Amino acid sequence: MSVRDTHISLGHGNGGRMMRELIEGLFLPALSNPQLDIGADAVPLPLPADRELVVTTDGFTVKPLEFPGGNIGSLAVHGTVNDIAVSGAVPRFLTLSVFLEEGLEIATLRRVIGALAAAAQDCGVAVVAGDTKVLGRGDCDGMYLAATGIGFRRRGTRLAMADVRAGDRILVSGPVGDHGAAVLLARQEFGLQGDLRSDSASVLPAAQALLRVPGLRFMRDPTRGGLATVAHELAGATGLTLSLSEERIPVNEAVQSVCELLGFDPLYLACEGRLVAVVAADAADQALHALRAVAPQAALIGQFTRGSAQVILDTAFGGQRALDELQDDPLPRIC
């Protein structure tokens, strides 16, 4: 079965022949696996013993749909897999809900689903259920995705902000802001060109490496709102002051330059392949070592102290400034 059309039309969303052609000619060849192929509305999944089920969901609306380092399809896989990975689980299954605009080029959809399938295979996850809705021209901007991830972790795994204590250290697995800066540049609204690439990738190897470190308290991937937003979530949830060292936070030079030119702060820009971890003070060196084995640019970037719930940046010039919580959206549709 092949897709005879070159653009999406409303008929591709009606449940009938055109939709069947789209599913059989485009989605199934890319995503084929034993669960998806049963053609049922709900699929049974195998349950490993002594594991607990972990689930997450995310919407994806990135603009443009394709950018250096990925597209909305690979991003949906990485974003979902990473939420599962930072919970200490191994992602296994994805569900995928697709919103398409009438008139979307089917070649674009094919590239997106191809990248999604490749990323899913790399990450060891199978897309086990899907749904496609087609929206009239102007009711959607090309394509949006919603993905739900399902993974399994050792029963009784505990990683929670509530476990963070004064004295704990915070690490990041690599340079921050690459995804945000790359998407920004890909919009070509600024007349800038560069070789910036999104960091969109799985953080599962980094998360699994840290799980073996006793003293690991919490992990999160800094997506929307960037590192600064995760820092605020941690300060807010713990009631502690989180001090970050500006010098130690890795930022790629190209990202720094773009931010300076356009007036953005890389600490607020989304990453899609980085992990932030909190560990007990005496586990910090071991955690950094474990992380660097899979993420060479990982760094220890700060610590928690008693005080009010706030985030303080120790600047490169020896000063201090409060890192505010993000207010208005500086950069919509970044993920």
Add this chain to the structure above:
Amino acid sequence: MSVRDTHISLGHGNGGRMMRELIEGLFLPALSNPQLDIGADAVPLPLPADRELVVTTDGFTVKPLEFPGGNIGSLAVHGTVNDIAVSGAVPRFLTLSVFLEEGLEIATLRRVIGALAAAAQDCGVAVVAGDTKVLGRGDCDGMYLAATGIGFRRRGTRLAMADVRAGDRILVSGPVGDHGAAVLLARQEFGLQGDLRSDSASVLPAAQALLRVPGLRFMRDPTRGGLATVAHELAGATGLTLSLSEERIPVNEAVQSVCELLGFDPLYLACEGRLVAVVAADAADQALHALRAVAPQAALIGQFTRGSAQVILDTAFGGQRALDELQDDPLPRIC
């Protein structure tokens, strides 16, 4: 924490303060449960022994957002719960991905999430993970939802189109086309008014009643594309001829009238609270009896015979006509 604003703005999607207010002031009060309240990106779910996990996903783009008998929120719950129910499972958990248009009235969002929460409670499911994205004005028409449902069923439950045999009978749990006709009228494009209501509801009681009947082969809820589309899926998957009796298919009078006026066929209109079941011939009476205990208007409507893969309608006038597969979309954004 209350939501200070009256309309959605891009800042409600940025991961920062406004988004936190929206989540804490609107989503959490409506959807509160132990899994959702942990504030993690991925949540652990309890696994019952001797059950298998069943998962499904669906997107919702219905226009208008609110219609007689429900809104996009209750529809998302019923649509997702029903896919789990017809797989022979009991739905337990939902994840919810929300796409909002900048400028959406927060009062509308509150009604939608309120109806979603009420429907979830009625159906015994908890919303355990969520995500919200805000799209610029014109990049979305009000609000879209994507929901993933997770349920559990007895290990080894088998309900598959592949098990359908010549001689098997087909039943429907109630009148068809109500949802499609009600949404159509709610659009007010036709200058028609009526007291039509969507049938949006859980089919779990009907599905559970049928599960106790030996000889049950397969169940599905006839949503997009209606009863005719499920009939085509069955004929296509089995290679059998499915004969439906026009007289026996229940259609509410108001639905029939609207269809006649506007040139639609109720067999192609979406239901959101009906179930189609296939049973062995010798189980047909027992199945109908079991179904009528929870769905009084349930009916035996046809049977499978050897022959080519097609759907034949035995008309009320004693004739026969082929029911074609749906081609173009007569009614986009019905669910």
